[in-house]
Amino acid sequence: MTFVKTTLTALSLAAVSTVAFAGNPMVGGSEMFADKNIVENAANSADHTTLVAAVKAAGLVETLQSEGPFTIFAPTNSAFEALPEGTVDTLLKPENKETLTQVLTCHAVGKEVMAAALQGMIEDDGGEHPVPTLGGCTLQATYADGKMMLLDENGNMATVTIADVKQSNGVIHVIDTVMLPKS
Known part of the structure; x- marks a missing residue:
């Protein structure tokens, strides 16, 4: 009887832990947990080390750990590598913090927008929808x-390569290109 109770308890716990990331895709070789915030999950993605370093350099960690909600279009390391040589190193310098902050916040929306909702807005607007x-x-x-x-x-x-990565404070959509402010 103890074996049955232990097994049922273990199965129940496994089911509960599966719910924490149920439906969330793997990103950068890691599980993404819906009960963790944007920074916690991004820090676990091998594909987002440059983004995480940039968020730290810009002083945005605390903001992206806050309640939100946020939608983050998260460029991969290869997206940053595609920028002209030296761009990332230049942006990460303390004297360029304001520019880096603007680049990063051009990937952030102040509400949670899932892909299906955005697709609906695009359709409602005749094929293109502005995202401030x-x-x-x-x-x-x-x-x-x-x-x-x-x-x-x-x-x-940019193409969204992985959509709807649920976070405790919003959603991440992985993209393959860095979005830049108007030059």
Whole structure:
């Protein structure tokens, strides 16, 4: 009888822990937990080490650990690597904190927007929907051939490669290009 109780308890705990990330995709080789905040989950993604370093350099850790809600379009390391040589190193310098903050906040929206909701807004707007960001940038969202795409004010196009990574304080959508403020 004790064995049965122990087994049932273990199964119950496994089911509860599965609910914590049920439906959340893996990102950067790691599980993403819906009960952790944006910074906690991003720090576990091998694909977002540059983003996490940038968030720390900009002093945005506390903000992105707050209640939110936020939608973060999270560029991967390879997205940062695609920038002109030296750009990331320059942005990470203390004297460029204001510029770095603007770049990062051009990837953030001050509410939770799941992919299906954004797709609905795109359809309602005839194929393109403006997405105002906390950094003052407006991204243009489109959806075609099963892909969500974002266009920044400089003509850079990002594709959402992983959508709807639920967080305790919002949602992350992984993107393959860094969005930049209007130059």
